[in-house]
Amino acid sequence: MNVENKELAQTVQELQERVDKLEAKNSNLTMVLFSGDFDKVMAAFIIANGALAMGKEVTMFVTFWGLDAIKKPTMGTAGKNILEKMVTMMRPKGPTKLPTSKMNFGGIGPKLFQYMMGKKNVEPLSSLIEMAREFGLRIVACQMSMDVMGIKQEDLIDGVEFGGVAVFLGEAYRSNTTLFV
Amino acid sequence: MNVENKELAQTVQELQERVDKLEAKNSNLTMVLFSGDFDKVMAAFIIANGALAMGKEVTMFVTFWGLDAIKKPTMGTAGKNILEKMVTMMRPKGPTKLPTSKMNFGGIGPKLFQYMMGKKNVEPLSSLIEMAREFGLRIVACQMSMDVMGIKQEDLIDGVEFGGVAVFLGEAYRSNTTLFV
Amino acid sequence: MNVENKELAQTVQELQERVDKLEAKNSNLTMVLFSGDFDKVMAAFIIANGALAMGKEVTMFVTFWGLDAIKKPTMGTAGKNILEKMVTMMRPKGPTKLPTSKMNFGGIGPKLFQYMMGKKNVEPLSSLIEMAREFGLRIVACQMSMDVMGIKQEDLIDGVEFGGVAVFLGEAYRSNTTLFV
Numbered sequence: 001m002n003v004e005n006k007e008l009a010q011t012v013q014e015l016q017e018r019v020d021k022l023e024a025k026n027s028n029l030t031m032v033l034f035s036g037d038f039d040k041v042m043a044a045f046i047i048a049n050g051a052l053a054m055g056k057e058v059t060m061f062v063t064f065w066g067l068d069a070i071k072k073p074t075m076g077t078a079g080k081n082i083l084e085k086m087v088t089m090m091r092p093k094g095p096t097k098l099p100t101s102k103m104n105f106g107g108i109g110p111k112l113f114q115y116m117m118g119k120k121n122v123e124p125l126s127s128l129i130e131m132a133r134e135f136g137l138r139i140v141a142c143q144m145s146m147d148v149m150g151i152k153q154e155d156l157i158d159g160v161e162f163g164g165v166a167v168f169l170g171e172a173y174r175s176n177t178t179l180f181v
Numbered sequence: 182m183n184v185e186n187k188e189l190a191q192t193v194q195e196l197q198e199r200v201d202k203l204e205a206k207n208s209n210l211t212m213v214l215f216s217g218d219f220d221k222v223m224a225a226f227i228i229a230n231g232a233l234a235m236g237k238e239v240t241m242f243v244t245f246w247g248l249d250a251i252k253k254p255t256m257g258t259a260g261k262n263i264l265e266k267m268v269t270m271m272r273p274k275g276p277t278k279l280p281t282s283k284m285n286f287g288g289i290g291p292k293l294f295q296y297m298m299g300k301k302n303v304e305p306l307s308s309l310i311e312m313a314r315e316f317g318l319r320i321v322a323c324q325m326s327m328d329v330m331g332i333k334q335e336d337l338i339d340g341v342e343f344g345g346v347a348v349f350l351g352e353a354y355r356s357n358t359t360l361f362v
Numbered sequence: 363m364n365v366e367n368k369e370l371a372q373t374v375q376e377l378q379e380r381v382d383k384l385e386a387k388n389s390n391l392t393m394v395l396f397s398g399d400f401d402k403v404m405a406a407f408i409i410a411n412g413a414l415a416m417g418k419e420v421t422m423f424v425t426f427w428g429l430d431a432i433k434k435p436t437m438g439t440a441g442k443n444i445l446e447k448m449v450t451m452m453r454p455k456g457p458t459k460l461p462t463s464k465m466n467f468g469g470i471g472p473k474l475f476q477y478m479m480g481k482k483n484v485e486p487l488s489s490l491i492e493m494a495r496e497f498g499l500r501i502v503a504c505q506m507s508m509d510v511m512g513i514k515q516e517d518l519i520d521g522v523e524f525g526g527v528a529v530f531l532g533e534a535y536r537s538n539t540t541l542f543v
Contacts, residue, residue, distance in 0.1 A: 004367060005185055011374055012192055018381050019199050025538075026354055032541070034405055036464075039245055043215055043361075046325070050346035064401055065464055083478055090465065102217075102246055103271065113329070116264055120328045144408070147482045148475070165412035172539045173388055176206075177353045179213070179361040180405075180541040186366060193373055200380050207535055220426055224396055224542075227506070231527035283398075283427055284452065294510070297445055301509040357387075358534045360394070360542040 028175035029058045032168060035181055036065030036092065037101035038110045038125065044181045045128040052135035059175075061168040062160075063142035066181075067151055068092045069129070070139065075155040084150025091149075095125040133159065140167050209356035210239045213349060216362055217246030217273065218282035219291045219306065225362045226309040233316035240356075242349040243341075244323035247362075248332055249273045250310070251320060256336040265331025272330075276306040314340065321348050390537035391420045394530060397543055398427030398454065399463035400472045400487065406543045407490040414497035421537075423530040424522075425504035428543075429513060430454045431491070432501060437517040446512025453511075457487040495521065502529050 029051040033044050048058045062070055071093040077085040092098050100109040114124055123131065133139070140163045141156055153162060161167075172178040210232040214225050229239045243251055252274040258266040273279050281290040295305055304312065314320070321342045327333070334343060342348075353359040391413040395406050410420045424432055433455040439447040454460050462471040476486055485493065495501070502523045508514070515524060523529075534540040 004371075005189070008367070008371055008374060009185075009189055011378070012189060012196070015196055015374070015377055015381060016192070018385065019196060019203070022203055022381070022384055023199065029350075032405070032409075034402065040215065043213070043245060046346055047213075047350070050350050054347070054350060064405060083474060087465075087478075103268075112264060116268075116329050116331075120325075122325060122329060144482075144484060148478050148484060150478075165408055166416070169391075169409070169412050169416060169539075175539075177350075177356075177359045178539045178541065179359065180543050181361050186370070190366075190370055193370060193377070196377055197373070200377060200384070203384055204380065210531075221396065224394070224426060227527055228394075228531070231531050235528070235531060284449075293445060297449075297510050297512075301506075303506060303510060358531075358537075358540045360540065362396075362542050 025174060025176040027056055028171070029056050030168070030171040030175040030178040031058070031060045032178075032180045033060050033062045033066035033069065034064050035101070036068035036098055038095075038098035038113065039100050039102070040181055041066070041069045041095065041098060042125055042128070044179075045125065045132055047179070048132045048137055049128060049135065052132060052137060057136070057138070058132070059138045059140060059168075059171040061140045061142065061163075061171070063145045065091075067141060067145060067149070067156070068098060069095050069125075070141065070156050070160060071151070072155060072157055073097070075151075079152070080150045087149050088151075095129055098125070140171075206355060206357040208237055209352070210237050211349070211352040211356040211359040212239070212241045213359075213361045214241050214243045214247035214250065215245050216282070217249035217279055219276075219279035219294065220281050220283070221362055222247070222250045222276065222279060223306055223309070225360075226306065226313055228360070229313045229318055230309060230316065233313060233318060238317070238319070239313070240319045240321060240349075240352040242321050242323065242344075242352070244326045246272075248322060248326060248330070248337070249279060250276050250306075251322065251338050251341060252332070252336055253338055254278070256332075260333070261331045268330050269332075276310055279306070321352075387536060387538040389418055390533070391418050392530070392533040392537040392540040393420070393422045394540075394542045395422050395424045395428035395431065396426050397463070398430035398460055400457075400460035400475065401462050401464070402543055403428070403431045403457065403460060404487055404490070406541075407487065407494055409541070410494045410499055411490060411497065414494060414499060419498070419500070420494070421500045421502060421530075421533040423502050423504065423525075423533070425507045427453075429503060429507060429511070429518070430460060431457055431487075432503065432519050432522060433513070433517055434519055435459070437513075441514070442512045449511050450513075457491055460487070502533075504530075 051058050073094040075093050077088050103109045140161045143162045232239050254275040258269050284290045321344045324343045413420050435456040439450050465471045502525045505524045
């Protein structure tokens with residue numbers, strides 16, 4: 001191979017690596033789960049499960065009200081200050097307690113929806129969350145939101161990672177599709 | 182052409198095809214229309230019309246409350262069970278009946294907005310939807326949401342497709358930009 | 363260099379430029395700020411600041427209720443018609459007046475949050491907005507929303523640009539990540 005060809009071959013190889021990297025984004029999906037409304041959390045986990053079934057790596061960055069969906073039902077108020085205690089008591093704890101964004105009717109709405117979903121063989125939200133995690137969903141809880149609302153690491157379901165906006169952005173830039181839910 | 186050059190030329194051609202595919206994403210826009218609020222549906226269809234005017238292919242995956250925006254005003258309750266009848270009666274039917282997310286004032290809000298929009302020559306929502314469809318908007322209604330809420334295919338405006346989260350994800354991975362509204 | 367090699371080298375150079383362009387999307391983030399809720403605006407500006415700190419160019423297209431976040435507190439009603447006056451009076455003016463989407467409690471919610479944020483050394487929203495702008499955030503206010511609600515250019519904070527959906531879409535197609543908040 002002459003010198004010119006060698007240089008060209010080198011350039012082509014570099015290009016291949018750069019295109020590999022761009023194409024690799026097709027293997028990833030990133031979501032911000034900001035909402036803690038039952039219906040939106042449902043939508044987020046249906047999308048997550050769909051993407052996982054297609055073999056994608058899915059990262060969910062859970063922040064603000066979204067944290068309600070990954071709280072342990074047993075979360076308590078010990079070691080929290082007065083405002084943190086108040087927020088802890090007033091916010092739902094876990095997927096079975098979330099309100100719907102429409103037609104909540106003081107909490108009857110989510111129960112009716114779960115019932116209607118069951119009749120059509122749609123998995124309940126808690127199963128969707130479990131399924132997604134079994135299929136490898138990566139959940140990153142927003143440390144800053146947790147600090148502000150006095151949520152401790154042990155208040156959230158096990159196996160969750162903790163991080164900041166930089167973790168989210170890092171994943172978003174490795175992903176073709178990023179959604180804010 | 183010698184053997185080395187032939188191989189290199191082959192590699193370059195493959196690269197071209199891969200880059201073509203990556204660039205083709207610039208021709209597509211995908212949206213999830215989750216919300217059924219007048220103002221958010223407006224925003225979604227203004228973006229859709231803008232993208233269509235720029236020559237892009239736009240797919241809107243309509244789910245949950247978003248389905249209210251593409252219901253026929255004549256949608257009835259025949260053949261539905263009691264809960265489905267209730268949901269049918271309580272949800273708005275079509276773009277002229279949607280509430281706003283803020284300042285709804287029991288339904289006066291959307292009328293005031295339509296009036297203020299008319300004074301500034303902004304098309305009403307129903308025209309925006311019609312326009313988008315004439316320009317080739319592809320609407321895919323979420324079959325699972327329809328099943329759960331007892332919405333039949335004939336309850337939605339004509340020309341809509343029906344599909345699941347896999348259809349949405351398929352489109353999202355062909356698109357540079359995907360929004361959750 | 364022979365003719366075949368020259369052609370190949372030319373093709374490779376074109377490919378490099380196309381890949382450069384695709385990779386350049388990694389330097390940009392685009393957001394639609396549709397919501398005017400304190401918590402969502404917070405999330406948007408935390409993401410914006412994070413991306414700016416990572417050296418990205420960030421464009422925020424502010425529309426509908428999102429405009430509340432960039433209003434001058436001194437915004438008045440002079441020269442507005444009766445409906446525009448009404449909307450002006452009823453909507454919050456600036457980041458310190460925004461309601462939260464949950465637990466607003468007639469305006470006490472945001473104050474409690476600011477207090478809890480302060481205790482954890484999280485910057486207040488108004489500082490986050492200022493910081494983002496110092497770091498080069500480009501804010502484009504949606505001219506159509508402004509027209510409909512009777513918001514004049516001088517009603518918004520200084521240094522904001524004005525544009526339509528085409529400006530947003532233009533930026534989105536130069537960006538790897540686009541969020542609708």
